[in-house]
Amino acid sequence: MNRSAGRRTRLDSRLNSLQTPLFLLDASRTVVFFNQGCEQVLGWPAEEILGQTCDYAVDTDPEECESVCNLLCPPPEVFQGTRSEVPRFLLTRSGKTIPCVVRYTPLVDEQNRTRLVLGIIDRIEEPHKLPSASAAQQLHVELAALRLSLRNRFRFSTVIARNAVMQRVLRQLELAAHSREPVHFQGEPGTGKEHLARALHFESEQRRKIFVPLNCQKLPPRELKQTVKKIFEKDLDESMPLEPGVLYLAQIDHLSRDVQEIILENIQPQRQMETVRLMTACSCSLNELFEQEKLLPDFYYLITTLQIHIPSLRERKEDLELLAQHYLENENRYQQKQVSGFAPGVLSLFHDYYWPANLDELSQIIQAAFQATTETVITRDSLPLRLMSGMDARSLGPALPPLIKPLEQTLQQVETEQILQALEQAKQNRTEAARLLGLTRAKLYRRIEALGIPLDEDS
Structure with a gap:
């Protein structure tokens, strides 16, 4: 050797x-x-x-x-x-x-x-x-x-929650994981309602069955109705080889009443161990939907068994930096390029932004910045234009309110402008100008004198 x-x-x-x-x-x-x-x-x-x-x-x-x-x-x-x-x-x-x-x-x-x-x-x-x-x-x-x-503590390691309201959400999810009751997620668009529903499913006894998400707004009504029927009748094709464990309906404010009836026929208290679990979500108030008669009474009472309110990103600013780091590290997975964090000033810029689309927007911003950066950290230069444009728009502030003048002054100004315009159109013929204004010649003279309008005496 x-x-x-x-x-x-x-x-x-x-x-x-x-x-x-x-x-x-x-x-x-x-x-x-x-x-x-x-x-x-x-x-x-x-x-x-x-x-x-x-x-x-x-x-x-x-x-x-x-x-x-x-x-x-x-x-x-x-x-x-x-x-x-x-x-x-x-x-x-x-x-x-x-x-x-x-x-x-x-x-x-x-x-x-x-x-x-x-x-x-x-x-x-x-x-x-x-x-x-x-x-x-x-x-x-x-x-x-x-x-x-x-x-x-909660078994939900994929949910970032330092915020007190989000900690309460995790406690609710922990309780829901031990039952088969319907769960409704309420929150603004982009707050992660489907992610939380999935996390709940994979920590429940149904985890070996599949999670079926359906968007009631995006799917045509007929296709949605047929799909829901197939799920409950277990008439599944190759696209759904395993037994469904959860039916997740997003945007239920667009759920038709006949589909609600199908769900009510198949989800009954005495049959809950035999059927799929129902999870729903929307951005508007269930009470308002009920008052507008968009929800059947029995369906309303069914989905309000357990309601979980998801706060907006603006309401959980103490989670913002950790969420940004979480999304960034997710981008690192299976990539040759690796980015460790954020350059000074980037996170403070995130804190100043309004995040109208919540977590969805934060995730998309991080993804775009990851693709754009050539350094080992995310810099301001790698942030997408839409974020910087949004920051600039907010920095301009609201439009200034119109200046309010005394009413008498405003009326006199309008009356003067109308008289001068009528005289110009009538080529300084005061009789014709009075006719255009709907006044007598004498009354026009009195208004001209009261307003102090200078006139050519030769006209």
Whole structure:
């Protein structure tokens, strides 16, 4: 055996046997080394981790090795040659959370290109207090901490909720997960009603059945009626190979009364264990729909069993930065390009914006900025024009109210303008001008004198 090859083998063996947890990633973020120290800390054997690709994104599923790998991923700037110490909450295979700091060292070749990244894991007491972490890294840690906390408390780790109203929503979802009662989601467009309905479904006993979303406004009435019938009759085709578990109806203010009757015929208290669960959503008040007779009385009482109000993004500003980081890290998944956070000033700009389309708009803005940026952070220059235009429109402020003049002054001005216009049209013939104004010649003279209108005496 070649002597140098033997030395490398011995070195690999020594590094592998170390109790200090260390790992190596190549330039494509693939795990190429994962020693026994990492195995002992994280509870995953090397053979299941090696070859996995890491993305800079928070995951909270202890049963997926992808979650472990993503939590080990360094910030993108490390691959540009920057050493970094990053606070992290790592997740073991048993589900235990480990606060630590991961120290990343880029290993470069003769052209100063990063070929490998060495990561060393040090357990610490409180990752939030690491002074060397950047603002973007701290936000990444806060997002991980919140998602892990929500997973432990409510089991809903995909819902970002630091806001008190959203915490109440999670408590309602937790209660709803243990029942089969209909649930109605109320909130402005874009507040994430369908996402919450899906999260509820996948935490319920029906999770192995499929979630069927139907938009009552977008689907033609006949197609909607036929689809609802098929779902309850279980007359399914190849597009729906599994049994439905939830029927989610969005925009129920457009739901016809005959479809409501079909639902009422199939969803009855004594048959709830035999049929699909009903979830509904709309942006307007159910009481108003009921008063306008758009909802049948029995259908109204059915869907108001459990109502969950979803706040707008404007009402949960304390969640805004974490939501932005969450959407950004979702863009990182399975992409060669990785973006770690936001440049100074971007998040404060987000706080100043009104977000009329709520979470949907925030997600679209982040997606567009991710595609546009050429840096490792989102900058103001990478933000889409529609956001900046919206900011400029709001900075102009409301239109100034019209100036109110004294009524007498306004009437005199209008009367003077009308008399002068009539005289001009009548070519200064006062008899004709009086006729145009519907006045006698004498009355016209009196008004001209009272208003002080100068006249050519020769006319």
